[in-house]
Amino acid sequence: MTDNRTLARRPAGRQGTRAPHARDLLAWYDRHRRALPWRALPGEHADPYRVWLSEIMLQQTTVKAVGPYFAKFLALWPDVGVLAASPVEEVMKAWAGLGYYSRARNLHACAKAVVADHGGLFPASLEDLRALPGIGDYTAAAIASIAFGIAAPVVDGNVERVVTRLNLMETPLPAAKPAIRARVAELLDSARPGDFAQATMDLGATICTPKRPACALCPWTGACRAEAEGRQEEFPVKAARKARDTRYGAAFVVVSADGKLLVRTRPDKGLLGGMTEVPGSDWSAGFDPEGAEPPIEARFRRLAGTVTHVFTHFPLELTVSRADVRAGTRPPAGMRWIPLSEVAGEAFPTLMRKVIAHAMGDGDR
DNA sequence: TACTCGTGGAC
DNA sequence: TGTCCAAGAGT
Numbered sequence A: 001m002t003d004n005r006t007l008a009r010r011p012a013g014r015q016g017t018r019a020p021h022a023r024d025l026l027a028w029y030d031r032h033r034r035a036l037p038w039r040a041l042p043g044e045h046a047d048p049y050r051v052w053l054s055e056i057m058l059q060q061t062t063v064k065a066v067g068p069y070f071a072k073f074l075a076l077w078p079d080v081g082v083l084a085a086s087p088v089e090e091v092m093k094a095w096a097g098l099g100y101y102s103r104a105r106n107l108h109a110c111a112k113a114v115v116a117d118h119g120g121l122f123p124a125s126l127e128d129l130r131a132l133p134g135i136g137d138y139t140a141a142a143i144a145s146i147a148f149g150i151a152a153p154v155v156d157g158n159v160e161r162v163v164t165r166l167n168l169m170e171t172p173l174p175a176a177k178p179a180i181r182a183r184v185a186e187l188l189d190s191a192r193p194g195d196f197a198q199a200t201m202d203l204g205a206t207i208c209t210p211k212r213p214a215c216a217l218c219p220w221t222g223a224c225r226a227e228a229e230g231r232q233e234e235f236p237v238k239a240a241r242k243a244r245d246t247r248y249g250a251a252f253v254v255v256s257a258d259g260k261l262l263v264r265t266r267p268d269k270g271l272l273g274g275m276t277e278v279p280g281s282d283w284s285a286g287f288d289p290e291g292a293e294p295p296i297e298a299r300f301r302r303l304a305g306t307v308t309h310v311f312t313h314f315p316l317e318l319t320v321s322r323a324d325v326r327a328g329t330r331p332p333a334g335m336r337w338i339p340l341s342e343v344a345g346e347a348f349p350t351l352m353r354k355v356i357a358h359a360m361g362d363g364d365r
Numbered sequence B: 001t002a003c004t005c006g007t008g009g010a011c
Numbered sequence C: 001t002g003t004c005c006a007a008g009a010g011t
Helices: A004-009 A022-032 A048-057 A063-076 A080-085 A088-095 A102-118 A126-130 A137-148 A157-166 A177-187 A193-206 A225-229 A350-359
Strands: A247-256 A260-265 A307-310 A315-325 A336-339
Touching: A022 A193, A048 A063, A048 A102, A048 A137, A063 A088, A080 A102, A088 A102, A126 A137, A137 A193, A157 A177, A157 A193, A157 A225, A247 A350, A307 A350, A315 A350
Parallel strands: A247 A315
Antiparallel strands: A247 A260, A260 A336, A307 A315
16 A cells, blocks of 8 residues: 555555644634524633533434524523423423424433432533433533533534544444544644534534535645545445335324314333324334224224324324214323314424324315 | 434435 | 435433
């Protein structure tokens, strides 16, 4: 490959590029940082509660989607104490539509732990943060660095992309994670760890994008091995995800004459855990809609069309049947009536809102 | 390690 | 239109 003289003059693994420096990234960040609702202004002190709340919401979720939820949560629960004192059901309602609902349950559990075990203040150490519900390696490092100025390597999807490109790392994710974390630990600026973390994420979000990265605008242009080889879009390397079969099921919308909807609550754990749903069958690849058992004795009519929804790991197609029953009908065990006027504020995941809209003739498009 | 766990937007 | 993906965590 490379002869010994070349190796003697240039560090191994960096032929053709100069070394990246945190100061170049931070200078770029000082001019181009995104103004985000949860961020402190330059020179100001970041609020650990807001940092934590935003970091939980931003897990696998876009900045745009988080925006209105962050504002709503801050208005409902301005600090960790009032959040901890709120019923978890209210938190699930407020989280409805944002996805990954175990985050909401863990958010509430974390708030209670902060109050019970840390006097209502977020702990200022990586280890103590990591021990809290819903806080993993990434989020602990992010809170530690952004809110407390602790020099910890913050590695999210953005940083993985930036660093694997910078260093031409061919190892597929997630096996490459330890090497990425080690490289970030070398690169980071211990004088401005929070800014460095947010700068690497801003860089990945705005310049070092998955497709068509804007390398000409990058503060690390010339220091990136992937750019030098014109192979930016090949990184990070990821194992191909396997396709999953569509699952099928039936949903039943039961409306009473006095304007109420029959619902139940899903188990806390598992898919859509703790969220409200209309009764229905299990969902499976081999499901036969004709064999679905209605939740109540009534005249159901099968509605035209189906409701489709795509989860991360499988597509779903539901038939919808509706029955209208008399006022005062007793709900089956484990179910309850809610007024139709309260559907909007109920803890329905998006899938269930599609089902209800379909049955109410609101149109599905 | 590999799988589960939502949603909406970009291409 | 299907595929990928977005500030990951829990098991």
